[in-house]
Amino acid sequence: MKAFRTLWASAGLLWLPGPALSAWQLNLPVPRSEIARQIHDLHTLILWVCVGIFVVVFGVMFYALWRHRKAAGHAARHFHENTAVEVAWTAIPFLILVGMAWPATRTILAQKDTSDPDLTVKVTGYQWKWEYDYLQEGVKYLSVLATPREQIENRAAKGEHYLLEVDEPLVVPVGRKVRVLLTANDVIHAWWVPALGVKQDAIPGFIRDTWFRAAAVGTYRGQCAELCGRDHAFMPIVVEVKSEADYRAWLADRKAKLAAAAAEAGKAFGLDELKARGEKVYAANCAACHQPDGKGIPGVFPAVDGSKVALGPRQGHIEVVLHGRPGTAMAAFGPQLSDVDLAAVVTYQRNAWGNRTGEAVQPAEVRALRK
Amino acid sequence: MQATHAPEHGHGPPGGLMRWVTTTNHKDIGTLYLWFAGVMFFVAGSMAMLIRAELFQPGLQLVQPEVFNQLTTLHGLIMIFGVIMPAFTGFANWQVPLMIGAPDMAFPRMNNWSFWLLPVAAAFLVGSTLLPGGAVAGGWTMYPPLFIQGGISYDLTIFAVHIMGASSIMGAINIITTILNMRAPGMGMMKLPLFVWTWLITAFLLIAVMPVLAGAVTMLLTDRNFGTHFFDAAGGGDPVLFQHVFWFFGHPEVYILILPAFGIISTILPTFARKPLFGYASMVYATASIAILSFLVWAHHMFTVGLPAGAQLFFMYATMLIAVPTGVKVFNWVATLWRGSMTFETPMLFAVAFVCLFTIGGFSGLVLAMAPVDIQLHDTYYVVAHFHYVLVSGALFSIYAGVYYWLPKWTGHMYDERLGRWHFWLSAISFNVLFFPQHFLGLAGMPRRIPDYALQFADFNRISSIGGFVFGASQILLLIVIVKCIRGGARAEARAWEGAQGLEWTVPSPAPYHTFLEPDVAERHLSPPLPQAGGPPSGDEGRGEGYAPELR
Amino acid sequence: MSAQGHGYYLPAPSHWPIVGSGALLGLALGATLLIHGVAGGGWLLAAGAALLVWMLFGWFGTVIRENERGLFNLRVDASYRWGMGWFIFSEVMFFAAFFGALFYTRTISVPDLASADQQLLWPGYAGGWPTSGPGLEDPFTPMAAWGIPALNTLILLSSGATVTWAHWGLKRGRRRQLILGLALTLALGAAFLGLQAYEYRHAYSELGLTLGAGVYGATFFMLTGFHGLHVTVGAILLAVMLARALAGHFTPERHFAFEAASWYWHFVDVVWLGLFVFVYWL
Numbered sequence A: 001m002k003a004f005r006t007l008w009a010s011a012g013l014l015w016l017p018g019p020a021l022s023a024w025q026l027n028l029p030v031p032r033s034e035i036a037r038q039i040h041d042l043h044t045l046i047l048w049v050c051v052g053i054f055v056v057v058f059g060v061m062f063y064a065l066w067r068h069r070k071a072a073g074h075a076a077r078h079f080h081e082n083t084a085v086e087v088a089w090t091a092i093p094f095l096i097l098v099g100m101a102w103p104a105t106r107t108i109l110a111q112k113d114t115s116d117p118d119l120t121v122k123v124t125g126y127q128w129k130w131e132y133d134y135l136q137e138g139v140k141y142l143s144v145l146a147t148p149r150e151q152i153e154n155r156a157a158k159g160e161h162y163l164l165e166v167d168e169p170l171v172v173p174v175g176r177k178v179r180v181l182l183t184a185n186d187v188i189h190a191w192w193v194p195a196l197g198v199k200q201d202a203i204p205g206f207i208r209d210t211w212f213r214a215a216a217v218g219t220y221r222g223q224c225a226e227l228c229g230r231d232h233a234f235m236p237i238v239v240e241v242k243s244e245a246d247y248r249a250w251l252a253d254r255k256a257k258l259a260a261a262a263a264e265a266g267k268a269f270g271l272d273e274l275k276a277r278g279e280k281v282y283a284a285n286c287a288a289c290h291q292p293d294g295k296g297i298p299g300v301f302p303a304v305d306g307s308k309v310a311l312g313p314r315q316g317h318i319e320v321v322l323h324g325r326p327g328t329a330m331a332a333f334g335p336q337l338s339d340v341d342l343a344a345v346v347t348y349q350r351n352a353w354g355n356r357t358g359e360a361v362q363p364a365e366v367r368a369l370r371k
Numbered sequence B: 001m002q003a004t005h006a007p008e009h010g011h012g013p014p015g016g017l018m019r020w021v022t023t024t025n026h027k028d029i030g031t032l033y034l035w036f037a038g039v040m041f042f043v044a045g046s047m048a049m050l051i052r053a054e055l056f057q058p059g060l061q062l063v064q065p066e067v068f069n070q071l072t073t074l075h076g077l078i079m080i081f082g083v084i085m086p087a088f089t090g091f092a093n094w095q096v097p098l099m100i101g102a103p104d105m106a107f108p109r110m111n112n113w114s115f116w117l118l119p120v121a122a123a124f125l126v127g128s129t130l131l132p133g134g135a136v137a138g139g140w141t142m143y144p145p146l147f148i149q150g151g152i153s154y155d156l157t158i159f160a161v162h163i164m165g166a167s168s169i170m171g172a173i174n175i176i177t178t179i180l181n182m183r184a185p186g187m188g189m190m191k192l193p194l195f196v197w198t199w200l201i202t203a204f205l206l207i208a209v210m211p212v213l214a215g216a217v218t219m220l221l222t223d224r225n226f227g228t229h230f231f232d233a234a235g236g237g238d239p240v241l242f243q244h245v246f247w248f249f250g251h252p253e254v255y256i257l258i259l260p261a262f263g264i265i266s267t268i269l270p271t272f273a274r275k276p277l278f279g280y281a282s283m284v285y286a287t288a289s290i291a292i293l294s295f296l297v298w299a300h301h302m303f304t305v306g307l308p309a310g311a312q313l314f315f316m317y318a319t320m321l322i323a324v325p326t327g328v329k330v331f332n333w334v335a336t337l338w339r340g341s342m343t344f345e346t347p348m349l350f351a352v353a354f355v356c357l358f359t360i361g362g363f364s365g366l367v368l369a370m371a372p373v374d375i376q377l378h379d380t381y382y383v384v385a386h387f388h389y390v391l392v393s394g395a396l397f398s399i400y401a402g403v404y405y406w407l408p409k410w411t412g413h414m415y416d417e418r419l420g421r422w423h424f425w426l427s428a429i430s431f432n433v434l435f436f437p438q439h440f441l442g443l444a445g446m447p448r449r450i451p452d453y454a455l456q457f458a459d460f461n462r463i464s465s466i467g468g469f470v471f472g473a474s475q476i477l478l479l480i481v482i483v484k485c486i487r488g489g490a491r492a493e494a495r496a497w498e499g500a501q502g503l504e505w506t507v508p509s510p511a512p513y514h515t516f517l518e519p520d521v522a523e524r525h526l527s528p529p530l531p532q533a534g535g536p537p538s539g540d541e542g543r544g545e546g547y548a549p550e551l552r
Numbered sequence C: 001m002s003a004q005g006h007g008y009y010l011p012a013p014s015h016w017p018i019v020g021s022g023a024l025l026g027l028a029l030g031a032t033l034l035i036h037g038v039a040g041g042g043w044l045l046a047a048g049a050a051l052l053v054w055m056l057f058g059w060f061g062t063v064i065r066e067n068e069r070g071l072f073n074l075r076v077d078a079s080y081r082w083g084m085g086w087f088i089f090s091e092v093m094f095f096a097a098f099f100g101a102l103f104y105t106r107t108i109s110v111p112d113l114a115s116a117d118q119q120l121l122w123p124g125y126a127g128g129w130p131t132s133g134p135g136l137e138d139p140f141t142p143m144a145a146w147g148i149p150a151l152n153t154l155i156l157l158s159s160g161a162t163v164t165w166a167h168w169g170l171k172r173g174r175r176r177q178l179i180l181g182l183a184l185t186l187a188l189g190a191a192f193l194g195l196q197a198y199e200y201r202h203a204y205s206e207l208g209l210t211l212g213a214g215v216y217g218a219t220f221f222m223l224t225g226f227h228g229l230h231v232t233v234g235a236i237l238l239a240v241m242l243a244r245a246l247a248g249h250f251t252p253e254r255h256f257a258f259e260a261a262s263w264y265w266h267f268v269d270v271v272w273l274g275l276f277v278f279v280y281w282l
């Protein structure tokens, strides 16, 4: 009931000055790639053809509705057949369609041509985040929704890029042909950036490819476009298109960070350090299902708070997280997270809420249990 | 064709509840189907209201995301399998025997079973909301591997689909047999009312594709529970395989949801234009062409799965082709109105709105058929707008038109015309407020099946929700009209509409419990060639398959 | 309401359909509960099955009695012909879904998984048929075509011949031939099922060929399993026909029930040919 009250209250408020961002956008986004431009033009073409046909056909119909009313004293004629017009209105639409199919065919062939890329990125969909893997560079990271929970639950004002912001965007150089290899880890997702004119399903167990060449520097936003479970609405895509030089700089910086992380893995951490880091990992990766309070959703996602696994032997706990539970929504996090992050999140789960084991799990233990 | 009853069978209906449970009368069963569809419409419509309320503004307000997905999934499943299909089957039960002069359906007992399976399936779907983990949330399209992840209600849904499929197959066999075998003498194939023709072809589609759906969900069932790997790459399977099988069913299914609508509209427009249907024969051929083409276009739902270019081209061309026969239908309707003598009672209003709004839905379908454009629009609100234009202002409006048109025949009373018009105008206007802005949302990039969205989509969602609430509330009027009409109102004559043609208008209103028990009754009315049929009234050419005079 | 032999017979209200709905309710709900290990599921399933059997006996019994009383005219007979024909068509489409799955995996998904593009995910997978897929470890041996399956083909084909022979007997009024033909057909059907059961045991215990053995196992067991189920149903139909033949039902002119059963049997036969070629042989 409370929910309904807030609904109506905010209904009144929101109606008045629409948030500045409600752009009343009526058409496809401004195209920022050659393919997107072709799509845009194609849509414009078909739209106007359809509007034209609509006006002609329904012009005739509404004229008849008006003039040939009984109330206007019109008497019915009893003609009911004419082969010539039947042929005409079969043939003419057919020719119109041929006219539309021609440009569409060209665009399809262009879309499908993924040869000779300048850069190849492997993109993997997970419930509910993306992983970007620059195959030639050895750079690989996860990209997760950055909008805070409070905004989603209406406890804080919504930011400009509400639901369309991530912690780590995909970064690519401008004007280069980027080939995207798509796959998924659990269920089907779809990688979609409207302004660049790409959408491709990510199918678990298969690699499918697509490509784009961004025409201008900028930030382009999209969303997962295939129902993938609970947080389907919350796995956006952000592509940062940089100049060649900026891109190089970003890549160097990334590589340096990776080296630092690798050095870290051998280190032993303190309990508080692990807990603090684990809380972040938990919020980004686990809270969607097991909930921020660790209570889960009864019947769907088990509670970690007070769970036998989280209070039992460490090995069992680490293994669940590393390898997942096949056949359930609990995915294997081994391939996604580093040893340090895994150690941190397990430590966090063993010491958060009502769980008080006081144990710190070290990265080395995780590494030992990896297959 | 003369009819015999079982000796223990009287002329009137037996009383009480058992009448409805055990009935073998096509009119009773038609009534059951229609009421069932009505109840389910309010159930699934209430879910749509919750969806629109949640989408009224950004942020999560009323329901959690998993509940939202359950609402969407159940809304889609119930609207399609529990509302539109049963409503059309209800019309077929009432009208097909009346229109062809048959004493009843070919298999009256099986007819009863076809209906009484539906409540079982509906109980599974609706009841699963109460189970731990809630109802299915994988979308009405049930794509694996997401569908593999769910709990107990997913298996219940699979069985519900099996049961509804069995019901549809039996219903279709019944209808097809009735049409092919039980026509009154003189009722040749090219004299069949178009509603009967469209249902004949629909029944064929049903028999061809419902078993395929059953196969698809059976594979889901074994993948979920018995360790098969149809849809799992690790075992050499492919999640996309499911999509191929599903849409091989799914696309013909959408024509199952529209062909009977075409039939209803082709019946109503001539009545109120007081002029025979234009191009009867080409209407029949167009319907058949649509049905045949519908088997060749399924992958237009899958342009983003990564089909090879050749496959995309094939499915794009084939899909675009469907616009040709559908256009023929639209043009014939317009030509039927041309130089008629029109009046605008509620059935006519809905029928005219159908022609206009269905065409808009058809055009957006054509936009989606262009594979490159679909790459942008797939799984966005543009698709949602498209299919609600063809399903709500298409299938549903045709059902409304049909209900108003035949209510006098069913109840013996005229409905309240003033309320009917209110219902029409409120529905037609709020419908457009509800779904037209969704085209813009889709173009601008709002994905479907999401409970929360970015701020730039706020305005159109708000408008759409308001349209939705008005549309929903307006449907209460329909209920009032129907109940009023059943309980009383001006007496309807046998031929309730001045321009109405066809055998059903030769029997009294309300139609007696049994009609056309004696073959000559139908024959008397058939002797002058039916003015509605455009085909040449030639001798034997019309006596199609299944007509064997010596069997009489 | 006229005397026998005229007019289209319209049955009285009947409780059998609602019993059938109750049966399916029990079967489906029971199966679901059983799968999810909920107590009572098995019992519900059994109750549903019992109801179904009762319904089938009751319903078909009623129809047979009506027929024997001469209530069905030729028009009703034609309805049954149309009905059975379309029903068999729906069955064909049901099998088409599984054959479609087989063709798809053989010509599209398995070759794709072995293609260069997928080496990133499944390094070293070579594809080919039969296969248990790139991600499963347990090996299996495929079923050889020229042993039991070839024998079974022979058995089913000859059962098609014997049922036709029985039909000739019926049409010429030779009841002995009818009964003998039916009995022979039934015996062949039973032999087929026996061999099939033996083959399944062999597959599970010695070949490592199970439902879980990748798409090969999945398509193999689904296709042959549903086919076996249809053979069972066909055999039950034929058994009923045998019983009716012994009870003196059918005339040389009017015996559509028998023809329907034999149509069904031929349909099952044809499906087997498809199976033999595409599942076992090629």
Ligand code: HEA
Pocket (backbone or CB within 6 Å): A050, A053, A057, A092, A093, A094, A096, A097, B141, B254, B255, B257, B258, B300, B301, B319, B320, B322, B323, B324, B326, B327, B328, B330, B358, B359, B360, B361, B362, B363, B364, B365, B366, B368, B369, B370, B374, B377, B378, B379, B383, B386, B387, B390, B391, B394, B395
């Ligand atoms: C009643 C149901 C119905 C009907 C009749 C149609 C009719 C059509 N549909 Fe629609 N469709 C659905 C129900 C229906 N659809 C549903 C439910 C979905 C979504 C499923 C899901 O994912 O959940 C869907 C989705 C859908 C998609 C996939 C979108 C996506 O997910 O990406 C496509 C793509 O091609 C499509 C195309 C078409 C076409 C070309 C027609 C054509 O038949 C339309 C033909 C009609 C006309 C074109 C208008 C009249 C013609 C003229 C006046 C002649 C002159 C015209 C010209 C020459 C242009 N539909």
Ligand code: HEA
Pocket (backbone or CB within 6 Å): B041, B042, B043, B044, B045, B046, B048, B049, B051, B052, B072, B073, B075, B076, B077, B079, B080, B084, B138, B139, B140, B141, B384, B388, B391, B392, B395, B396, B434, B448, B449, B450, B451, B468, B469, B470, B471, B472, B473, B475, B476
């Ligand atoms: C014939 C089929 C049919 C019909 C008639 C409708 C009718 C409606 N649909 Fe439909 N819809 C589908 C078939 C249909 N839908 C399908 C197949 C999907 C896809 C599912 C999926 O993605 O898997 C879908 C998805 C879908 C979505 C997208 C959900 C998402 O992607 O997340 C939305 C959102 O607006 C929506 C809204 C509506 C509304 C407002 C109506 C209205 O027309 C309903 C109006 C009816 C009533 C409201 C009931 C009667 C009145 C009362 C109960 C009185 C009380 C009234 C008030 C409280 C105001 N539907």
Ligand code: CUA
Pocket (backbone or CB within 6 Å): A125, A126, A128, A188, A189, A190, A224, A225, A226, A227, A228, A229, A231, A232, A233, A235
């Ligand atoms: Cu990932 Cu939707």
Ligand SMILES: [Cu+2]
Pocket (backbone or CB within 6 Å): B250, B251, B254, B298, B300, B301
């Ligand atoms: Cu389609």
